[in-house]
Amino acid sequence: xxxxxxxxxxxxxxxxxxxxxxxxxxxxxxxxxxxxxxxxxxxxxxxxxxxxxxxxxxxxxxxxxxxxxxxxxxxxxxxxxxxxxxxxxxxxxxxxxxxxxxxxxxxxxxxxxxxxxxxxxxxxxxxxxxxxxxxxxxxxxxxxxxxxxxxxxxxxxxxxxxxxxxxxxxxxxxxxxxxxxxxxxxxxxxxxxxxxxxxxxxxxxxxxxxxxxxxxxxxxxxxxxxxxxxxxxxxxxxxxxxxxxxxxxxxxxxxxxxxxxxxxxxxxxxxxxxxxxxxxxxxxxxxxxxxxxxxxxxxxxxxxxxxxxxxxxxxxxxxxxxxxxxxxxxxxxxxxxxxxxxxxxxxx
Ligand code: MRU
Numbered sequence: 001x002x003x004x005x006x007x008x009x010x011x012x013x014x015x016x017x018x019x020x021x022x023x024x025x026x027x028x029x030x031x032x033x034x035x036x037x038x039x040x041x042x043x044x045x046x047x048x049x050x051x052x053x054x055x056x057x058x059x060x061x062x063x064x065x066x067x068x069x070x071x072x073x074x075x076x077x078x079x080x081x082x083x084x085x086x087x088x089x090x091x092x093x094x095x096x097x098x099x100x101x102x103x104x105x106x107x108x109x110x111x112x113x114x115x116x117x118x119x120x121x122x123x124x125x126x127x128x129x130x131x132x133x134x135x136x137x138x139x140x141x142x143x144x145x146x147x148x149x150x151x152x153x154x155x156x157x158x159x160x161x162x163x164x165x166x167x168x169x170x171x172x173x174x175x176x177x178x179x180x181x182x183x184x185x186x187x188x189x190x191x192x193x194x195x196x197x198x199x200x201x202x203x204x205x206x207x208x209x210x211x212x213x214x215x216x217x218x219x220x221x222x223x224x225x226x227x228x229x230x231x232x233x234x235x236x237x238x239x240x241x242x243x244x245x246x247x248x249x250x251x252x253x254x255x256x257x258x259x260x261x262x263x264x265x266x267x268x269x270x271x272x273x274x275x276x277x278x279x280x281x282x283x284x285x286x287x288x289x290x291x292x293x294x295x296x297x298x299x300x301x302x303x304x305x306x307x308x309x310x311x312x313x314x315x316x317x318x319x320x321x322x323x324x325x326x327x328x329x330x331x332x333x334x335x336x337x338x339x340x341x342x343x344x345x346x347x348x
Pocket of ligand 1 (some may be wrong): 047157160163164170
């Protein structure tokens with residue numbers, strides 16, 4: 001891949017500004033934890049695994065800059081940083097996993113001086129990035145093996161290199177299958193209202209010379225009914241213990257259409273996205289975003305001023321519509337309560 005989603009460079013967190021793609025490829029060099037947290041909130045970086053890696057690096061950056069007199073004070077201020085990041089976006093499980101991972105590292109080294117602890121956290125940020133990359137490649141291998149020969153895949157939102165440390169979850173499977181000569185077409189839903197499919201998935205695939213056809217969200221049903229789609233592969237922001245899947249708004253409708261057309265519906269996500277503490281999708285928090293994302297486009301008003309708007313950013317696909325969940329440790333099949341718990345245990 002010829003771009004880098006998130007990197008640590010000489011005491012700065014470097015992010016490709018995803019709000020500017022595909023028009024401009026600009027890298028932002030962030031110098032404080034507050035800047036990194038704002039970048040997550042403002043969607044400079046998005047996609048659950050990429051948010052998790054960025055949060056780890058942002059926490060490490062914050063730790064290097066804490067001016068404290070004691071280790072107790074370091075611990076308190078680091079907990080504040082954890083709260084700062086946890087408040088940025090509510091749905092992606094990986095964000096909370098990232099905060100917990102860095103906090104448990106701090107707890108595991110109670111005797112380290114603040115400066116030494118900060119250095120350990122910086123190294124951990126890079127380790128988490130490498131783990132995510134390896135997880136994406138493993139998902140790619142597991143998922144590509146599920147496809148039965150040359151396939152036409154439909155995907156929703158962006159679950160690619162831009163949404164992870166690199167390579168992608170759903171797009172990782174597509175990349176692995178493409179390398180094996182098994183991708184004849186990828187249908188990319190544009191993904192209203194933030195257009196992650198049109199702006200990001202189409203950009204990534206086109207750039208890697210993987211055949212891609214952009215469609216609007218409302219066209220996916222017809223594509224399936226016409227027999228143009230062999231499998232649906234999407235990512236996830238959080239997977240409940242029973243296999244209910246939170247993903248970008250519109251995913252549920254894709255899953256319903258896939259079931260109606262007997263098309264397998266696969267979800268690809270690292271075990272860091274699985275939330276065994278949340279029993280079902282009913283209690284997964286759904287982010288509600290700015291109405292302007294729907295009423296405006298490129299500064300042009302699309303709807304009457306003052307109109308009431310709902311803008312939930314994610315929906316829940318019930319486990320019964322999910323054919324399989326592909327993680328880095330293997331493929332979970334129903335009943336998910338058992339199979340997901342086993343794959344999470346295998347990761348630790
Ligand atoms: O609002 P976003 O762009 O952060 O939402 C991203 C998605 O819904 C992705 O499908 C999900 O995070 C999986 S990314 C590998």
